[in-house]
Amino acid sequence: MTLTDRQQLSYIASQAADARLNVELETEGMTLNIGPQHPATHGTLRIICRLDGEQVVWAEPVAGYMHRGYEKLTEVRTFPQVTTLVNRIDWLGSFANEVPFILAAEKLMEIEAPPRAQVIRTILFELSRIANVSLFLGDLGVQMGAITPVFLAFRDREYILNLIEGATGGRFHPNFDRIGGLKDDLPKGWIEETRGAVKKLEQFCDTIDDLLFGNEIFQSRMRGIGIIPADIAKDYGLSGANARASGIDWDLRRDQDIPLSYDLADWKVWTHPDGDSWARCWIRLQETRESCKIVTQLLDQIPAGPVMTKVPRIIKVPEGEAWVSTENPLGEMGYYVVSKGGLGPFRVKIRSASFNNISIVPWALKGVYVPDVITILASLYFILGDIDR
Amino acid sequence: MAPLSDDTTTQDAPGADAPAALPGDGLREGIIDNLRSHIGDAIVDTKITPNDDLWIRVSTEAWLSTGQALKDAGFTYFCFLSGLDWMPSPYGTSEEDPDDEPKEPDTEIVQGYTGGETRFQVFARLADLDRHVGVTIKADVPDDRLVMESWSHLFAGANWHERECHEMYGIGFDNHPDLRNMYLPGDFEGYPLRKDFPLLARMVKPWPGIVDVEPMPAEDEAEAPVEEKGDES
Amino acid sequence: MGLVDKGRLPAPLTKLFNMSRSYSLWVYQWGLACCAIEMGAAFGSPRYDVMRLGVIPLPASPRQADFVCVSGTVTDKMAPAVKRLWEQMPEPKYAISMGSCANCGGPYWDSYSVTKGVDQIIPIDVYVPGCPPRPEALLEGIVLLQQRIKNEDMAAKWRGDEFTTLQRTRAMEAGEVDRDGELINEPTEPTPEMAQAADSVQPEPIVVGGGPIE
Numbered sequence: 012m013t014l015t016d017r018q019q020l021s022y023i024a025s026q027a028a029d030a031r032l033n034v035e036l037e038t039e040g041m042t043l044n045i046g047p048q049h050p051a052t053h054g055t056l057r058i059i060c061r062l063d064g065e066q067v068v069w070a071e072p073v074a075g076y077m078h079r080g081y082e083k084l085t086e087v088r089t090f091p092q093v094t095t096l097v098n099r100i101d102w103l104g105s106f107a108n109e110v111p112f113i114l115a116a117e118k119l120m121e122i123e124a125p126p127r128a129q130v131i132r133t134i135l136f137e138l139s140r141i142a143n144v145s146l147f148l149g150d151l152g153v154q155m156g157a158i159t160p161v162f163l164a165f166r167d168r169e170y171i172l173n174l175i176e177g178a179t180g181g182r183f184h185p186n187f188d189r190i191g192g193l194k195d196d197l198p199k200g201w202i203e204e205t206r207g208a209v210k211k212l213e214q215f216c217d218t219i220d221d222l223l224f225g226n227e228i229f230q231s232r233m234r235g236i237g238i239i240p241a242d243i244a245k246d247y248g249l250s251g252a253n254a255r256a257s258g259i260d261w262d263l264r265r266d267q268d269i270p271l272s273y274d275l276a277d278w279k280v281w282t283h284p285d286g287d288s289w290a291r292c293w294i295r296l297q298e299t300r301e302s303c304k305i306v307t308q309l310l311d312q313i314p315a316g317p318v319m320t321k322v323p324r325i326i327k328v329p330e331g332e333a334w335v336s337t338e339n340p341l342g343e344m345g346y347y348v349v350s351k352g353g354l355g356p357f358r359v360k361i362r363s364a365s366f367n368n369i370s371i372v373p374w375a376l377k378g379v380y381v382p383d384v385i386t387i388l389a390s391l392y393f394i395l396g397d398i399d400r
Numbered sequence: 401m402a403p404l405s406d407d408t409t410t411q412d413a414p415g416a417d418a419p420a421a422l423p424g425d426g427l428r429e430g431i432i433d434n435l436r437s438h439i440g441d442a443i444v445d446t447k448i449t450p451n452d453d454l455w456i457r458v459s460t461e462a463w464l465s466t467g468q469a470l471k472d473a474g475f476t477y478f479c480f481l482s483g484l485d486w487m488p489s490p491y492g493t494s495e496e497d498p499d500d501e502p503k504e505p506d507t508e509i510v511q512g513y514t515g516g517e518t519r520f521q522v523f524a525r526l527a528d529l530d531r532h533v534g535v536t537i538k539a540d541v542p543d544d545r546l547v548m549e550s551w552s553h554l555f556a557g558a559n560w561h562e563r564e565c566h567e568m569y570g571i572g573f574d575n576h577p578d579l580r581n582m583y584l585p586g587d588f589e590g591y592p593l594r595k596d597f598p599l600l601a602r603m604v605k606p607w608p609g610i611v612d613v614e615p616m617p618a619e620d621e622a623e624a625p626v627e628e629k630g631d632e633s
Numbered sequence: 634m635g636l637v638d639k640g641r642l643p644a645p646l647t648k649l650f651n652m653s654r655s656y657s658l659w660v661y662q663w664g665l666a667c668c669a670i671e672m673g674a675a676f677g678s679p680r681y682d683v684m685r686l687g688v689i690p691l692p693a694s695p696r697q698a699d700f701v702c703v704s705g706t707v708t709d710k711m712a713p714a715v716k717r718l719w720e721q722m723p724e725p726k727y728a729i730s731m732g733s734c735a736n737c738g739g740p741y742w743d744s745y746s747v748t749k750g751v752d753q754i755i756p757i758d759v760y761v762p763g764c765p766p767r768p769e770a771l772l773e774g775i776v777l778l779q780q781r782i783k784n785e786d787m788a789a790k791w792r793g794d795e796f797t798t799l800q801r802t803r804a805m806e807a808g809e810v811d812r813d814g815e816l817i818n819e820p821t822e823p824t825p826e827m828a829q830a831a832d833s834v835q836p837e838p839i840v841v842g843g844g845p846i847e
Contacts, residue, residue: 047711048663048714054664074582075581075585076710077666077705079708079746079747080744080746080747082593083599083745084741086493086595087489087602099666102666102667165678165680169674169678169680182765184764184765245477246555247478248478248555267532330512332512334453343479345479345480351488360480366560366561367557370556370557371556395666396666583710584710584746585709592745592746597745601743601749
């Protein structure tokens with residue numbers, strides 16, 4: 012991997028910083044504590060940085076301020092109760108959290124949801140991705156002091172939340188997926204409204220593209236910062252847009268065989284060879300546009316039929332273990348469900364994307380200037396519920 | 401200095417770069433054979449669910465060498481690492497009605513896929529992003545000494561996962577650079593994900609149990625049970 | 634304000650001060666989890682604009698805030714930070730607990746690491762239920778807080794009493810209620826005539842915030 016000027020400079024500077032701290036001349040570094048309550052940390056993440064001047068010599072995230080003990084709680088709940096709980100892990104794109112869990116349970120029961128339910132699941136999945144990433148795009152500006160995009164993001168997100176509420180009853184935390192299908196069918200007029208809302212979201216993407224990504228300040232603060240090469244990304248388990256920004260061509264919607272209807276639509280996977288913060292943000296913008304395309308195409312292809320297969324009233328999932336992971340808005344989210352034939356699971360291991368995404372922070376923040384700390388964290392994009400579960 | 405790319409980088413449509421065929425069981429068996437050529441009979445058990453997934457259980461001593469062998473074979477993506485406690489919970493799973501007669505608690509330790517001999521197991525998942533296949537590796541943790549070798553020098557991402565596994569189960573990891581609590585405050589006592597760690601709120605107020613299948617309002621008012629408290633009609 | 638803490642503020646001035654206080658609140662958003670997003674939608678989105686109620690979000694620091702809106706799950710690891718935040722805020726301060734996690738632990742009531750309700754740490758004035766509560770619900774909670782402030786006896790708040798409504802102060806001055814809120818005169822057993830008289834009277838409407846606002 013060849014190094015850019017900036018990267019070389021920061022490498023030399025970090026070597027010098029280390030050397031300076033070791034020299035006879037006692038200079039004391041400063042310990043900067045970012046968080047746990049900080050507008051830039053998307054929640055309660057605490058980052059302890061040891062600084063030398065303006066440069067970070069050593070950084071460490073301290074997670075756990077939102078640790079709610081999900082894996083223990085799932086052991087004492089039934090499967091539908093776990094579905095309710097699991098909505099709240101990635102709390103911006105909530106429907107996306109339910110899907111891999113339900114798919115794992117369906118895999119153990121060896122049933123498949125009917126085609127109509129699969130298509131509607133995919134549409135809601137993509138809508139929750141759009142809702143999640145549109146807030147990310149708005150928040151990008153706030154990390155740098157540009158406050159207007161977040162108001163635009165909240166306004167345009169309301170359209171998606173209205174849709175999700177119309178179909179499921181909850182703005183977020185829909186709790187709509189059931190083992191065997193969906194809870195209910197779509198209401199009348201929903202499809203037309205979705206078409207209109209998705210057009211508005213496409214306009215929002217264009218606005219953000221113009222406002223933020225075309226902005227000289229944004230570019231100079233994001234390009235060349237926080238470069239993560241592909242092999243390091245795989246070592247740490249970075250997934251989603253973070254991995255694709257480092258050039259790894261891998262998208263779980265395309266590369267695995269799960270009962271969601273991505274093959275009914277024509278869409279592309281975006282990658283970027285650079286691996287810097289700019290690439291991560293840019294890929295998410297393109298992916299939002301791609302999701303809008305997927306939704307528009309799938310809306311025309313919803314088959315008629317039931318939304319729920321025949322399942323017993325009280326569901327006992329047979330013994331076994333299953334792993335299902337999907338391409339969630341934050342990355343690869345997977346559930347390893349161990350069932351012993353009861354009403355609820357025996358053990359659920361929740362593999363959340365942000366946990367791995369943030370484990371790279373100590374590596375990524377070495378030798379970086381303090382303002383760049385914020386932009387690197389912003390571009391890695393995490394949600395605390397996802398890190399801490 | 402490598403010039404940074406401009407924005408016009410795109411990727412082709414799914415047909416062009418997608419794998420020619422999704423991995424089949426032949427590929428998975430090839431993975432097992434490849435691993436066997438590296439670590440021999442340290443492979444204790446394997447399980448392939450048809451057209452779906454692959455589990456391999458290895459002996460405790462071969463935990464690190466398995467990781468190394470798989471990484472060399474192309475499994476460079478580290479998905480997760482965690483633990484399993486196979487003892488059934490002595491406090492029940494809140495599925496029973498607390499007013500019923502308490503049943504005999506089930507204390508038999510039965511492991512899942514690919515078996516096992518101990519109460520605790522560690523399991524990890526790695527993926528090969530080029531062949532689009534993943535593998536779940538399990539290993540027993542010896543009952544008398546809950547320590548495994550650490551993968552953190554092999555996969556940098558394993559660092560945090562092993563910290564979490566340590567604080568949740570109490571499984572130690574040799575050669576881990578920094579094994580302290582990930583989530584829990586420093587003065588937390590106990591290992592929460594062990595089955596014998598009680599959830600105190602549930603012991604104080606037990607959950608009413610099996611889902612209450614009340615009739616829908618329009619359905620059967622005639623069959624609605626007589627309520628002792630309140631007499632709404 | 635020597636008149637305030639001695640309780641000798643004339644009533645119209647109390648009403649004026651209370652009204653202006655309630656319409657110029659600066660809210661500190663202590664957004665922890667999912668409810669923080671709904672709080673952000675209530676405070677930061679053009680649709681559920683909170684500024685029309687006179688409440689401004691985003692103070693520069695907790696020391697400049699009038700009330701705090703705790704939204705989201707409070708874990709045991711985070712609890713000392715919440716306590717420290719509350720201690721940093723200057724009086725008169727209020728707190729709204731938003732969402733069922735902050736009210737009582739919520740869906741994580743049985744977790745080993747969740748504080749079952751932020752009222753175990755700080756005193757709360759208004760509880761807004763929901764998971765998450767809609768932004769309109771949070772706005773209603775803020776309106777209830779404003780009614781409560783309008784109805785407040787500033788001297789009692791200054792002293793740090795538990796009940797600070799004007800009705801309570803008047804009842805204490807009239808000698809009906811003692812300092813702890815206990816009725817001084819035991820109520821007599823209702824006679825049939827009293828019961829009949831009571832039946833014919835219109836029931837008092839329930840007014841949130843402690844009584845008719847005068």
